[in-house]
Amino acid sequence: MRMLRRGTSTGTRIESNKSLIPKSSRVWNPRSSKSIHKWLHREPAFAPACPAALLHLPYRTYRNMFTEIQHGLSAWGSFDTWIVITAALAAMACALPGVFLVLRQQSMMGDALSHTVLPGIVLAFLMSYGLRNAEWISPSTQLATLPLFLFGGAVVLGVVSAMLTEFVQRLGHVESSAALGVVFTSLFAFGLLLIRLKADSVHIDPDCVLYGNVETVKLGVAGVPRATAMVGSLLVVNLTLVLLFYKELTISAFDPSLATTLGIRARIMHYALMATTAATLVAAFESVGSILVITMLVAPAATASLLTDRLPIRLVVTLAIAFITALVGHAMALTLPALVFSRLGFPEIKDASTAGMMAVVAGMLFILAMFFAPRHGMISKGLGQTRLAFRLACHDQLRALYQAERKTSLGATVEATAWTKTQGFILHYLATWSLILSQQIARTAKGHKLTSRGKRAIEQIITNVSDDTST
Numbered sequence: 001m002r003m004l005r006r007g008t009s010t011g012t013r014i015e016s017n018k019s020l021i022p023k024s025s026r027v028w029n030p031r032s033s034k035s036i037h038k039w040l041h042r043e044p045a046f047a048p049a050c051p052a053a054l055l056h057l058p059y060r061t062y063r064n065m066f067t068e069i070q071h072g073l074s075a076w077g078s079f080d081t082w083i084v085i086t087a088a089l090a091a092m093a094c095a096l097p098g099v100f101l102v103l104r105q106q107s108m109m110g111d112a113l114s115h116t117v118l119p120g121i122v123l124a125f126l127m128s129y130g131l132r133n134a135e136w137i138s139p140s141t142q143l144a145t146l147p148l149f150l151f152g153g154a155v156v157l158g159v160v161s162a163m164l165t166e167f168v169q170r171l172g173h174v175e176s177s178a179a180l181g182v183v184f185t186s187l188f189a190f191g192l193l194l195i196r197l198k199a200d201s202v203h204i205d206p207d208c209v210l211y212g213n214v215e216t217v218k219l220g221v222a223g224v225p226r227a228t229a230m231v232g233s234l235l236v237v238n239l240t241l242v243l244l245f246y247k248e249l250t251i252s253a254f255d256p257s258l259a260t261t262l263g264i265r266a267r268i269m270h271y272a273l274m275a276t277t278a279a280t281l282v283a284a285f286e287s288v289g290s291i292l293v294i295t296m297l298v299a300p301a302a303t304a305s306l307l308t309d310r311l312p313i314r315l316v317v318t319l320a321i322a323f324i325t326a327l328v329g330h331a332m333a334l335t336l337p338a339l340v341f342s343r344l345g346f347p348e349i350k351d352a353s354t355a356g357m358m359a360v361v362a363g364m365l366f367i368l369a370m371f372f373a374p375r376h377g378m379i380s381k382g383l384g385q386t387r388l389a390f391r392l393a394c395h396d397q398l399r400a401l402y403q404a405e406r407k408t409s410l411g412a413t414v415e416a417t418a419w420t421k422t423q424g425f426i427l428h429y430l431a432t433w434s435l436i437l438s439q440q441i442a443r444t445a446k447g448h449k450l451t452s453r454g455k456r457a458i459e460q461i462i463t464n465v466s467d468d469t470s471t
Helices: 034-040 051-073 078-103 108-116 118-133 139-172 176-198 206-211 226-244 246-254 256-261 266-307 311-341 354-372 378-407 425-437 452-470
Strands: 441-443 448-450
Touching: 051 311, 078 108, 078 226, 078 246, 078 266, 078 311, 078 354, 108 118, 108 139, 108 176, 108 266, 118 139, 118 176, 139 176, 139 266, 226 246, 226 266, 246 256, 246 266, 256 266, 266 311, 266 354, 311 354, 354 378, 378 425, 378 441, 378 448, 378 452, 425 441, 448 452
Parallel strands: none
Antiparallel strands: 441 448
């Protein structure tokens, strides 16, 4: 194989060393380095010799990955369907009160309530076993009514937490987040102390606390898992409360003072929302764990707030995001760990926690909405600000030329420095060419001057500004 060396005459030719390069894949090596040559001619999966292989390499890689995903999802059964249904119902039940927490700018209240209800749960647990030990109720009755005791303790402590937060904020003259931090840490420490003193022998599994046991759902009555029935009932209750008190919740969330003047007790609505949130936390805690409960309280509502400003549509979008999070999260928990860790040298890792992966999916959806939301996304905001700056730059140039022509009796021209002092060079350049193409200004030997179309445009702008000022 003969090739021309750059910088030499056309008659001067060199011949590459054919003995170093296989005949089937000869490549010109300008440096004649053995190390570079070996790197170029290593396995085709990393550095294929022919350009056609470069085009087919990503296709083969993506095809293999898609095949692995299909293989991971091929074992999907009724058990996985129940897992998705349970997780979706729990996520939607948590997302409904989360919408109004986000509206009230109390997103961290869900995180705080998940800790402050601990003393109520412990006290309710001790009360239930105390009644059993005093033989006031039978052991079977105690086991049947234990969830009701836990619900009651959580609801009471949720209301107490809200009341204590307002009391500390009003008495200590501190902001709401500081008051929430004081109440949150104090009640959580008190709950841990109660566990240490009265329930130290109770075993608490950290994995169950963090991730729940949604992967171990057991079939109950009529083939429906008990956790599914519980979170499904909770979703129905939350949805019913939202529909019944939609007007009161909306007005008290946007303007508590207006709600009070209209006869709506905003404080009672606030306490009711805290009680509902606390009950939702306790009901979903066993199924999906604390990580997913806290995530689902905030992430779907925050994502929906970036996508729409209308509250009814936001509620529907929040529920849809919660369902998509459960479905995609479980699918990724089955396929993504094996897909990633097998390539990192850990083939023994086959799956991950569904609750943890749902939290990851919720964060990914929020990031996508943060960048690509049609109105509140960073890209749309950046484009809107750029269009506004470009429009103002065009108006500034027209105004500068208009003022210059009014000061002189001739068709005066203005150099570019007259308006580039306040505008950037690139923006000025683009605005100038836009005005030239739209025939609002014309280029002359001394600079630029307004055309008749440009005069009409700037006069219309001045008239509109004058009308707005007078009104």
